[in-house]
Amino acid sequence: MSRALSALLLHGAGGGGWEWDRWRALWDAEGVAVRAPDLAPRASLADTVLADYLAQAAGALRALPRPRVAVGASLGGLVAAAVAGEADALVLVNPLPPAPWARELPAREWPAVVPWRAQARLTSTRRALPDADEATALWAFRRWRDESGAVLREAHGGIAIERPPCPVLCLASLEDEDLPLRVQEPFAAAWSADLVRVPGSHVGPLLGRQAAACARLALAWVYARMGVGAMAADAQAPLALGVGEGMG
Template identity: 70%
Template sequence: MTPAVLFLHGAGAGGWEWNVWRAVFEAAGLATAAPDLQPAASGLARTTLDDYAGQAGTALRVLPRPRVLVGASLGGLLAAMCADEADALVLVNPLPPAPWHAELPSRDWPAIVPWRHEARLASTRHALPDADEATALYAFDRWRDESGLVLGTAHAGVALERPSCPLLCMASTVDDDVPPAVTAALAAAWGADLLRLPAASHVGPLLGRGAAAAAQQALAWCRDR
């Protein structure tokens, strides 16, 4: 049977982050979905990590099995939280669960992180050093504000069981947000396959010049499984 693939985006972004990956997977005949995570009815400031995880789980359960769940950054943590519903898991520079969360840089988060309201093209270029100019502009137009409660909870550490399904962790070697050593330690502890992406930034596997190649590598791993 041909698997279906659900992509979960990172904080402050949307399903558009996965455009390149969706094109690669769909060209191979796989059905894909990449929903935008939505704020809770009570507003963005009161949106919780569990709100997002609930949306992710609902989106995954409507897909036919076998299901591949792919998440990047915050989406990687959400994917790990929903691992019981998946048949294979791909985590790209994931925000790590406890105890590896303690290795992340310490941050204080406002109630609403103003990534949309304070977006600048220069800061977008800085965040995407391995992307071309057109992609940086595309991302700059699409960043969104994020819930500080979601990010605070994620960075405080979420206790998770080791997933029972096949698991691939992908680690960018030039990642200032989730150091590659943290992803490698998580992969080792969870018995996952580890793929290192040379010269890639935190979001580079999705939006950088090497995004299509990273997607092809993930697709090859899925086929092997």
């Protein structure tokens, strides 16, 4: 029997599909066919460019049966937004914004290979995940990977993306120091996205103590927007998180 909904979950820079394990468990239990692949670099990470990730994401999304939802966090949010013309709904979690909103991002320098794996420390992982428990911080510390500087330079420089025709949800963390609300809110407004402000850090909606609640909130929104599924009645789930929301 085919499932009613399929979803492609795209991770952020320096991460992998493992970042979505909590979302995947909940969505799978609700009958969603979930794919959370690792975005694969070229043989040489230094030669990897954003187009490599976009091509992988577009192919993976097209391979899923409809209705299908594209979901992305941070860099994965930018990638998901770029391929969302093939999706029936789009969920963005603290996404890197496209142009022109990317110009509001702080200026940064990126080496050819960003050594997040090579220089990973448990202490810095804990700082990046203040809303996660010790076991999750240790688990994440062991899984970070190095990233292509060219990908990050292109993404932070801003790429042009047309707003997809499907409904858009943006989850924005209140304590996100990498992509603060002042960057996310204008982008969400311009795209007529439903913006939900959630507690926690940049990767808190995936790995923090609120991850399961955020996953359920996002799935309830998808079902409500599509008008299908038992979770459509949970469309007011943001209220259970005690967060501000701008749905409508």
